[in-house]
Amino acid sequence: MTHQRQTLRSLDDLIASGAVDAAQGHALKPVVERFQVAVTPAMLGLMARDESGSVAQGDALAAQFLPDPREAMVAAEELADPIGDEAHRPLPGLIHRYEDRVLLQPTHVCAVYCRFCFRRETVGPENGTLSDAQLQAIYAYIAARPQIFEVILSGGDPLVLSARRLRAIVAAIAAIDHVKVIRLHTRVPAVDPARITPELVQALKWRGATYIVLHVNHAQELAPAALSASAMLVDAGIPMLAQSVLLKGINDDATTLETLFRTLIANRIKPYYLHHGDLAQGTGHFRTSIAEGQSLMRNLRGRLTGIAQPAYVLDIPGGHGKVPIGPTYVHDCAHGLEIEDPDGARHSYPPKPQG
Numbered sequence: 001m002t003h004q005r006q007t008l009r010s011l012d013d014l015i016a017s018g019a020v021d022a023a024q025g026h027a028l029k030p031v032v033e034r035f036q037v038a039v040t041p042a043m044l045g046l047m048a049r050d051e052s053g054s055v056a057q058g059d060a061l062a063a064q065f066l067p068d069p070r071e072a073m074v075a076a077e078e079l080a081d082p083i084g085d086e087a088h089r090p091l092p093g094l095i096h097r098y099e100d101r102v103l104l105q106p107t108h109v110c111a112v113y114c115r116f117c118f119r120r121e122t123v124g125p126e127n128g129t130l131s132d133a134q135l136q137a138i139y140a141y142i143a144a145r146p147q148i149f150e151v152i153l154s155g156g157d158p159l160v161l162s163a164r165r166l167r168a169i170v171a172a173i174a175a176i177d178h179v180k181v182i183r184l185h186t187r188v189p190a191v192d193p194a195r196i197t198p199e200l201v202q203a204l205k206w207r208g209a210t211y212i213v214l215h216v217n218h219a220q221e222l223a224p225a226a227l228s229a230s231a232m233l234v235d236a237g238i239p240m241l242a243q244s245v246l247l248k249g250i251n252d253d254a255t256t257l258e259t260l261f262r263t264l265i266a267n268r269i270k271p272y273y274l275h276h277g278d279l280a281q282g283t284g285h286f287r288t289s290i291a292e293g294q295s296l297m298r299n300l301r302g303r304l305t306g307i308a309q310p311a312y313v314l315d316i317p318g319g320h321g322k323v324p325i326g327p328t329y330v331h332d333c334a335h336g337l338e339i340e341d342p343d344g345a346r347h348s349y350p351p352k353p354q355g
């Protein structure tokens with residue numbers, strides 16, 4: 001196998017690289033016609049191979065980025081817009097779901113396309129990048145609403161943009177006095193770490209705080225190049241958080257999550273959210289039950305340092321927002337409350353202040 005230099009973007013690319021068996025091509029055709037495909041050289045290079053040189057079955061990266069025939073199976077409860085973005089879209093490229101923050105989508109392009117993406121119906125080059133006029137309309141919207149404290153750049157993946165474009169966006173937001181925080185949601189530091197250059201890091205600096213939230217689901221994604229790219233950002237004074245998706249067969253066991261979260265905090269990246277899988281179309285094979293997710297979180301509570309514990313959250317279908325979904329350690333009982341400890345034992349607690 002030769003070292004792959006280009007991002008794989010088609011079924012032919014995937015077959016030529018050995019990532020996909022030619023015999024699977026027929027079954028995958030409807031999937032790749034419907035949903036985007038992109039696998040960066042960095043991710044392809046980290047996928048385990050079998051003796052024949054083909055990508056190994058069950059590899060945690062292959063399962064996240066290589067198309068699967070099961071994506072053609074859409075369950076009745078699955079939705080084209082699973083978290084209800086469109087119910088909160090005042091302008092193209094802008095989602096305003098919560099009062100104090102907006103989500104700005106400067107591009108719909110991503111460096112990789114995750115097979116479980118909650119925006120899989122809208123990501124990709126055909127929905128493109130916002131025009132200057134569309135961006136100006138968004139800046140005017142934010143400027144007219146003093147309650148907007150934070151602007152989240154998401155997408156797509158904002159870090160596929162050039163340093164020049166990012167600098168212009170950050171400068172325009174910085175000119176709006178009441179915005180104090182810019183947050184970027186990205187996979188780039190892990191999946192395409194060469195994009196994190198000193199020029200790009202500099203483009204993200206402004207008078208306020210910049211936070212980067214890295215989407216990462218398995219420690220296998222955190223190769224030395226990814227950790228160096230993240231260290232460049234943190235060393236520049238940009239705090240990093242991580243968000244992960246709970247994915248069946250990839251990270252739905254306590255040991256895998258523990259390794260991921262420990263690797264993150266050892267590298268100054270705070271686990272922030274563990275998302276329950278959204279009801280995106282063709283993604284049923286990735287979803288666990290909420291009870292399984294709660295059981296994993298309960299398992300991690302006792303054995304993993306508190307700073308490595310993310311909140312387990314669900315975006316309620318229909319656009320009703322994101323909430324923590326447990327587990328709860330507080331139980332009602334006949335004489336008041338019982339609080340459960342990390343080992344499962346319950347201890348009574350007075351229901352209200354005494355005296």
Ligand code: SF4
Nearest residue numbers: 110113114117156187
């Ligand atoms: S990087 Fe994010 S937006 Fe892009 S495909 Fe993956 S989950 Fe979707």
